[in-house]
Amino acid sequence: MNPNPEHITIDDNLNKIVQLLDELVLTPRIKALEWSKLTKQTPNMKIGYPGQHLASLITGVEGTRTGARGDDLIDGTEVKSCSRVDQLDTCKNCKNKVLRIEEVCPHCGSANIKRMDDSKWLFGIKSESELKLLTQDLDRVFLTLADYPYFSENNFDTIRFQAFEIWNKTERHSHFTNLMTNYYNKIFLEHISRNPNKTPAPKNFWPYSYQFYLCNPVKVFNCIVTNANTIPSINIDYYIVPNHDRSLLTPEPMPTALLSVEEWNQLIDSVPENTLNSQIAQGRTYQELIDNKKNKLEMVSILPLINESTRQFLDLRDTDKFSEAKETYIRRK
Numbered sequence: 001m002n003p004n005p006e007h008i009t010i011d012d013n014l015n016k017i018v019q020l021l022d023e024l025v026l027t028p029r030i031k032a033l034e035w036s037k038l039t040k041q042t043p044n045m046k047i048g049y050p051g052q053h054l055a056s057l058i059t060g061v062e063g064t065r066t067g068a069r070g071d072d073l074i075d076g077t078e079v080k081s082c083s084r085v086d087q088l089d090t091c092k093n094c095k096n097k098v099l100r101i102e103e104v105c106p107h108c109g110s111a112n113i114k115r116m117d118d119s120k121w122l123f124g125i126k127s128e129s130e131l132k133l134l135t136q137d138l139d140r141v142f143l144t145l146a147d148y149p150y151f152s153e154n155n156f157d158t159i160r161f162q163a164f165e166i167w168n169k170t171e172r173h174s175h176f177t178n179l180m181t182n183y184y185n186k187i188f189l190e191h192i193s194r195n196p197n198k199t200p201a202p203k204n205f206w207p208y209s210y211q212f213y214l215c216n217p218v219k220v221f222n223c224i225v226t227n228a229n230t231i232p233s234i235n236i237d238y239y240i241v242p243n244h245d246r247s248l249l250t251p252e253p254m255p256t257a258l259l260s261v262e263e264w265n266q267l268i269d270s271v272p273e274n275t276l277n278s279q280i281a282q283g284r285t286y287q288e289l290i291d292n293k294k295n296k297l298e299m300v301s302i303l304p305l306i307n308e309s310t311r312q313f314l315d316l317r318d319t320d321k322f323s324e325a326k327e328t329y330i331r332r333k
Contacts, residue, residue, distance in 0.1 A: 024050050
């Protein structure tokens with residue numbers, strides 16, 4: 001999990017990241033928001049190629065001049081980007097579409113709007129060679145994410161940019177390899193055998209989901225943009241320099257709200273008491289956890305987050321279904 005210094009050639013990274021976000025993402029988005037008021041078209045910022053630029057600046061590694069048909073970075077890193085900003089929403093009353101910038105439905109005037117927050121990373125694996133490339137040949141998968149840290153409060157004027165890394169050939173991130181392998185063998189091939197003329201949907205990898213945390217992603221970048229819809233202000237509050245050994249980083253803590261009651265019981269029955277004790281909320285006790293084994297809400301309040309060593313006792317859920325349950329956690333700054 002140590003980046004090859006020979007490939008790290010971009011310097012002055014923080015200043016360049018701020019400039020990139022301003023010129024390539026935020027300023028064009030402000031223009032799109034203005035035009036959207038007139039055209040009623042979505043201002044959604046497609047973050048695919050900007051995400052690759054951002055990945056190069058965060059890692060210090062250049063691209064390969066190949067667009068979507070070759071390695072994303074010259075060290076072989078695979079870059080995937082996801083944006084949950086400016087998604088198209090739906091009126092709960094009349095079922096018509098509503099733009100994110102609209103406070104009420106333009107069709108019926110209702111303020112009862114379902115705000116969408118379901119974009120995800122997509123992994124297309126259509127052959128044994130593509131599976132091998134992703135799970136055995138590549139060292140690193142780099143995930144960029146743009147979302148709203150205060151989405152649950154309907155605050156769409158603050159945007160967050162994050163980046164996570166998965167070193168898929170390491171034991172720490174072995175669940176990622178298992179996920180992709182299971183998708184190809186149990187979903188893609190099975191679908192092709194039944195419908196050879198129709199290509200299955202790619203593998204969905206949901207931010208903040210049970211599977212996401214179980215893959216032990218390590219965060220390397222976090223940036224908060226305030227006043228994002230008017231005069232954006234960029235604040236990078238977390239950045240891991242390109243040559244830092246990623247094995248020294250702590251993976252993202254997993255919210256226990258994602259666990260089923262059965263998974264809770266599995267943890268309590270399998271994880272040593274002292275390991276759980278070290279993560280229990282201040283003022284709460286291990287005995288309270290035992291006494292509330294059937295009360296999920298109470299257990300979450302006692303043990304809200306679990307670390308990497310604790311979630312080693314959890315298993316991947318079924319990965320042979322076309323539509324996986326999208327259990328996510330509302331995650332703030």
